[in-house]
Amino acid sequence: MRGTDFVSELEAAVEGAVIGRELETLDPWLAISPDKLLETCRWLKESCEVRFDGLQCITAIDWLETDPKKASKVEWEPHTELVYHLWSTKARASLVLKVKLPRWKDDQQGQLPEVSSVESVWRGADWHEREVFDLSGIRFLGHPDLRRILCPEDWDGYPLRKDYEMPLEYHGMRGR
């Protein structure tokens, strides 16, 4: 998806949604404000000229450098990034949305960051959001049934976080 027309239309429709952009890269992306995510997605699917009717993938990236030597050199602050890959089956066009969240809500260890669920826009988001919740620990507000999907229900921690430590024991089974 190239062209700025479509972005200015989005900016007019959902005020303050687009907070960053990169349209001249491999996969053009827009940075979306977390509180405008649901509105933006609904607009992209229902009102945008290129209807993004397919949600292909949701990825959470944990930006945390655990090595203290390297941590002083990185340019970014620790945060979590949600990446949505959208696709239009009619126009065969794709678009990437990036949403920046804190690693923990209000920077309190153990409090999961929150963002609104897009399950009401694309029903396929149901399982994808459950997977992100399960492996990366992000709470999707408004999701009908947010529970673990790949790990067992009593699993501890969020494996795809960079500071995750593999449990040494699970129900009497040794981990290492």
Added chain:
Amino acid sequence: MSQILDEDQRIIEFDVRTDEMLVNMGPQHPSTHGVLRLVLRTDGEIVSEMEPHIGYLHRCAEKIGENLTARQWIPYTDRMDYLAAMNMNLGWALTVEKLLRYQVSEKARHLRVLITELNRIASHLVGMGAYGLDLGTFSPFLYAFREREKLLDLFEEVCGARLTYSYITVGGMTADLPPGWLQRCEAFLDQFEPVIREYHTLLTTNAIFVKRTANIGVLSPEMAIDYGCTGPVLRGSGVDIDLRRDGESIYTAMYDGYAFEVAVMKNGHYPRDHEYPAVPRDAVLGDCWHRFFVRMLEVVQSMDLVRQSIDRYSQCKGPLGEPLKLAEKLPAGDAYLETECPKGQMGFYLVSDGTSIPWRVRARSSAFSNLAVSPELCRGCLIADVPAVIGSLDVVMGEIDR
């Protein structure tokens, strides 16, 4: 629930009230294609609700990928869709090549088409044979595996493995074809072509098979797109999308100059490039029969593509080219690419911070999204139809659980 009871003539006719019951299918039920557990809420024979429980094969391959270089992760992609490992290798290799803006040699391109299309045939053969097994007929399974065995022999000659190949790698292929291989591959195709007619007799036109699959588990195109269904499941609902034609240029460039028609029903007809039986009267677009039939057509389509690629590959004079270094440094940035695998659109996402080890890798599984729609398809069907619906989605648990 009560609505289903009221509307269903079978229950009213006999006026038998039955209790609601939870039935557990799996995790080791033979008809569930791996370790999949289904919990059915049933009333007599009618399923009012179905819920899949997945994750029994979860290994967190994405976490493993954060500790290996991009090329070292190739064997882990094998173990996702282990029935189509070549296609999985290709998906990851192309994603890394997209980030590196690297283009493989012309010879490697044709070899990739050749080998992935052969693997597509092998995967659809398992899908077809196992589907027969789900519906209670054993012979098609043996017929399908007899031919698949010959394909696995061909793959074994090429890379030494029968299931987890790691043959396609970042920047090219691990080795060239052994001498005489192309002749043996052509001999296989010549022998295989008439066998397809047997499959049509055994399953496609078999009266019992048609009764079990036609008008069962009908998936509308809107719902298929809403749930992110892809591949034969989407095309079985009549949506004309195939990434080999509609995908990103780095992927479609592989098929430049190849002639093929997407296996999808248009104006009430499937593309006519092969003799195939007529669509049964009871079948509706989007039902289990159509999903199965699209796979059967793709077997023929892939055979044709393999023949074309053999010609092109043997005309290529230059060298195959060496794959990239094991610890090739990746540029900072990210790349996402979807390819058309036998089960659907398999996506890989690579985030790099500028070192040779990816910061984050992500696999978007096609069977994961295809299975997500199954509760909708099973609502209100008979218990015996549940394996028919799950089988028609052709899921592989290794890919869903990753």
